[in-house]
Amino acid sequence: MWKAVLVIGLAAFGAGAALVAVPSRQGYAELLLLDDDIEAAILSARSEPAEGPPTHRRNFLDYQLAAAMGDITGAATALEALPASALVDSHRIAFAHATGAPETWLDLQLRQDVVTHSAYQRQEVASLLRRAGRYEDERAYLARLAEAGSLDADLALRLAWLELAAGETRAALVRLADLDDAGQLTDRQGRVTLASLLIEAGQGTQADARVARWDAGSPERAMRATVENFFASEIADGRNIWK
Amino acid sequence: MSEARGLLRFTPWVISLAWISIYNCAAAETPPDPLRRVLALYDGRFSAAPDETAIHEFLEFPANHLGLQLVYHDVATGLPEPFAPGGIRYVATWFDEAVPNPEAYSAWVRREMESGRRFAVFSEQGADLGGEAGAEEMLRMLGGRYHGYVDATHTTLVAEAHSEWSNFETGLDPTLPPYPIIETEGEVIPLLTLSRGDRTSTVAFVGPSGSFVASGYEQRVVPETEASVWFSAWFIDPFAVLEAAFDLPLRPIPDTTTVSGRRIFFSHVDGDGWNNLSRVPSEDGRPRLSAEVLLTEILLPFSDLPVSIGLVGGDVDPACTSDDEAETLARQIFQLDHVEVAAHGYTHPFKWEQFDDVPDPPDPVPTFQEGARHTPSEGVGALTRSWLAGTASADQMADCLELDPHAPRAFSHVPFDLELEIKGALDVATSLAPPGKPAKLFLWTGDARPFEAALRMAREAGVLNMNGGDSRFDAWHPSITNLSPLARTVGQERQIYAPNSNEAAYTDLWQRDHFGQLQLLDTVRRTEFPRRLKPYNLYYHTYSAERRAGLAALRTLLEEARSGDYIAIRASEYAAIANDFFRVRVEPLEENLWQVSDRGRLQTVRFDGADDLVPDLARSRGVLGARQINGSLYIALDAEVPTALVALSEQPVDGLVMLEQASWQVRGLQRHDCGFELTAEGFGDGEMTWTNVPWESLSLLATRNGRTLWTGTVAVQGGEITFELPIKAIEPVRILATCPAGEE
Structure with missing residues (x-):
């Protein structure tokens, strides 16, 4: 007896599990979309009219189907109805790119x-x-x-420029100096600017050392002259910019 | 024409051999028009060919828009010949650094300026200021005096920017580029003046001999890497600066965007994906090839809009197909009245450069060349992968196709043979078309950068060529720097660029977002206003018919063409118009009167800034009419009048009707005391508006070969008449408009 009960129980469980495992029409459409079988996905989704209030899952399927159909308005509406999440945002980003x-x-x-x-x-x-x-x-x-x-180094240089433009001279100077210390300030304008900022901040000695290093590594050895040209009027007034 | 003008026309110009060779090229049959030519100097040490120069990338498009055509000269090969009366009077330069012989160059420039040549100098001037002898004198003749250089710009401010000719597409970056300290002298229009302390520098200006725009102040650039640019946009207005630099007068500008007063629409299709299995089955669920879907879903429903279809020869090669479905579809498609026959290669090269210098007679070219692998530039992935999805002859086709996405050609079942690739492909397309309907156009494949011999072969085959350019002007590319010029010069040949990009550019090579070509509408809008810069070109591949999203995008884009204010023409007609842009001669005869000849298919000239002027039909010849668009006056010329005279005045001449716009091409206009008659041809119903009509109504009669096609009577309102002819006019029709009796 207990064996029969067990068999019936197992059979009932199996049938239940099978029912759970069989995807709904909506789930089937999602699988077909994953398989890039748009036509079958559309047919599957249409064969089971949506009942009740739209779910996020349904909206997401609607978005995918609308996009596959080239229905931009429908896709946008469905996408808009979804709550923000990393996955949804990635789709919104892709959609914004495509439109x-x-x-x-x-x-x-x-x-x-x-x-x-x-x-x-x-x-x-x-x-x-x-x-x-x-x-x-x-x-x-x-x-x-x-x-x-x-x-990244190039973005750090860009940040220094933006800080400088925003009047955050001290932050820009530190950032440029850090880049130079890391051997990542190879840009000519960046180097001249760093030297100029140091001199303007009264750190001419440090500027002198950096300029000497740059010129030592460059066949033109032109940085010192460039910086002195920048401060031509101060030098003409008798100021030693390198102190 | 006066004797003096006749003499002027035949003045033997002393020009360099290089220019003569360029003139001979590209099917130009008439002497160069010095009033429209600009000598474009580049340094071949840094740019191997004209199309790799900043001038081609940035300056040639606005120059073309102003009616100017560029003649390239590599200064690394020597200096150009000196200016002579009747020769090219304008010079444009855009150097990155000093040219090979800067002293000689600056001496040459100074002599040319003294001779009356005008210069537009962008970026570095070719000789280092503060360095080479003569460089500063060269700048001085442009109107500037050099006082040094500023590298660190954090204390520099913008003192003054020209209110109209600067901040064109973008403002300056908060970090200003390094700049030369320039003090202007004499009669100079400053475009941008910077200040540092009490010192100012005018880094962009127009002076007595042309213009100067310092490096970094022409455009704002967002770099991608140290060596490449991700985005650029004009800071100065290139149209205004070129006009001012060359001191261009009011003149008729040959226009390639407009026919019969309407913006051109044309469409062309590269055949890629012809045999791809479409994901859009028939109504009864039968799988279909993309070519069939294209036919039934696009070509037949939009039969009022012409389209040129470029067949890939390999797609119908019996060696690659076990059935004749692809060929049958080609025959069905080419049979349609509104379809123009074209070819898109035989084996579809992806990178043309790889096939240059192939020995003649052709030797087999290995499918893969060592060290020459590349990224394919269009939907090869779709082309090959979809085939494997299965059709009757999929396996056989797969043997012909290169499945490696880095392959140099789509088909590799035959060795590369230039003659087969071009003439063979044209012959195949023609053989599948009805008798008397030969292929008219060759559409470049892959990277669309054909070498000279390929271009020559297409020309010698008697067809025009097109593709390449990759123009976009939209939210992602919000600058005219992304618009290509009309053409690319390769040696002595010319390649016509397609005015717009195809769907591959919007869909990551057809890998995602298959509706992406809808973004083309943005480009179409931005190239219409505030200036009409390009025609509307709907350019796509057969593989757009693989997916519903692609089809939906095409339908939307075609509906725009159908409902908008366009005139639909064939792609080969546009190619001819663009090609003939380089032939047109414009000669000023007297004040507000010009002769326009050697027009070929180009029948529109434009006057910019002429919003208070109209054609003076009493002094004109071969003028159909005119239309004001965006402050410019577009003049429609009569193709049956080879040498037109265009005169302008402030008031229209009473009693002489003028065409304002038509959806058909109009020619052979005869104005009568009681009406007018003309020949017209085009696609869809014929809509026309005529102005300056002195009668109260007009009876219309449309005939072909003496047979009446349509009659009607239309009322004139306020001197204007608009009517629609519900007849087909792919074959020309004669239209007679007659005023009521007693109104003569």
Whole structure:
């Protein structure tokens, strides 16, 4: 008897499990989409009309189907109805890219944790902010990267320029000096600017040492003359800029 | 024409051999028009060919828009011949550093300026200021005196920027580039003046001999790496600066965007993906090739819009197909009246450069050349992968196709043979078209950078060529620096660029976002206002028919063409118009009167800044009419009048009707005392507006070969008449408009 009960129980469990394992029409459509079988996915989704209030899952499927159909308005509406999440945001970013919405693309990127940004992504976001003339946002983004320890050398130089333009001379000087100390300040304008900032800050001796190092590594040995040219009027007034 | 003008026309110009060779090139049959030519100097040590120069990338497009055509000269090969009366009077330079012989160069420049040549100098001037002898004198003749250089710009401010000619697409970056300290003297228009302390420097200006714009102040650049640029946009207005630098007068500008007063629409299709299995089956669920889907979903529903289809020869090669489905589809498509026959290569090279210098007769070229691998530039992935999805002859086709995405050609079942690639492909396309309908156009494949022999072969085959350019002007590329010029010069040949990008550019090579070409609408809008810069070109591949999203995008883009204010023409007609841009001669005869000849297919000239002027039809000849668009006056010329006279005045001449716009091409206009008649041809219904109409109504009669096609009567309102002819005019029709009796 107990064996029969066990068999019936197992059979019932198996049938239940099988029912659970068989995907719904919606789940089937999702699988078909994963398989890039758009036509079958559309047919499957349409064969089971949506009942009740739309779920996030249903909205996400609607978004994918609309995009696959080239229905941009429908895709945007479905995407808009979804709550923010890393996955949804990644789709919003892709959608903004595909529909020619760089401002939306940027705002979504800026909403993310910068730690998750790849080196390419960091360059892309910073460049796009720069292109858009959103210099304050660019500076804030680069500062976030610096805090997170993800600031690449060229972006660090860019941050120094933005700090300088914003009047944060001290921060810019430190950043340029750090770059130089790390052997990453190879840009001529950056070097002259660093020397100039040091001299303007009364640190002519340090500027002198750096300029000597740069000239020693350069066949033209032109940095000293360039810096002295920059301070031509001060030198003409009798000031020793290297002290 | 007066005797003096006749003499002027045949003045034997003393020009360098290089210019003569350029003139002979590219099917130019008439002497160069010195009023429209600009000598573009570049340094071949840094740019191997003209199309790799900053001038080609940035300056040639605005120059073309102003009606100017560039003649390139490599200063590394020596200095150009000196200026002679009747020769090229304008020079443009854009150097990164000093040219090979800077002293001789600056002496040459000074002599040329003294002779009356005008210079537009962008970036470095070719001889180092503060260095080479004569460099400062050269700048002085432009209107500036050099006083040194500023590397550290953190204490520099913008003192003054020209209110109209600066901040064109972008402002300056908060970090200013290093700059020369320049004090202007004489009659100079400052464009940008910087200040540091009490010292000012005018780093961009227009002076007595041309213009100077210091390096970094032409455009704002966002670098990608130290060596490459991710984005650039003009800080100064290149149109205004070129006009001012060359002191260009009011003149008819040959225009390639407009026909019959309407913006050109044309469409062309590269055949890639012809045999791809579409993901869009028939209504009964039958799998279909992309070519069939293209036919049924796009070509037939939009039969009022012409399209040129470039077949890939390999797609219908019997060696690659076990059935004739692809060939049958080609025949069905080419049979359509609105479809123009074109070719898109035989084996579809991806990187043309790799196939240059192939011995003749052709030797087999290995499929892969050692050290010459590259990234394919268009949908090879789609082309090959989709094939494996399966059709009747998929396996056989797979044997012909290169499945490696880095392969140099799509098909590799035959050795590369330039003649097969071009003439063979054209012959195949022609053989599948109805009799009397030969292939008219060769559409470049892959990177669309054909070498000279390839271009020559296309020309010798009697067809025009097109593709390349990759123009975009949209939210992601918000600058005209992304718009290509009309053409690329290669040796003595010319390649016509496609005015717009295809779907591969919007879909990451057809790998995602298959609706992405909808962004083309942004480019179409931005190239219409505030200046009409390009025609509307819908350019795509057969593989767009693989997916519903691609089809949906195409339908939207075609609906825009159908409903908007466009005139639809064939792609080969646009290519001819662009090619003939380089032939047109414009000669000023007297005040506000010009002769425009050697026009070929180009029948529109434009006057910029002429919003208070109209054609003076009493003094003009061969002028159909005019339309004001964005403050410019577009003049439609009559193709049946080879040498047109265009005169302008402030008031229209009473009683002489003028064409404002038409959706068909109009020619052979005859104005009568009681009406007018003309020949017209085009696609879709014929919409026309005529102005300056002195009658109250007009009876219209449309005929072809004496047979009446349509009649009607239309009322004139406020001297203007608009009518629509619901007939087909792919074959020309004659239209007679007659005023009511008694109104003569």
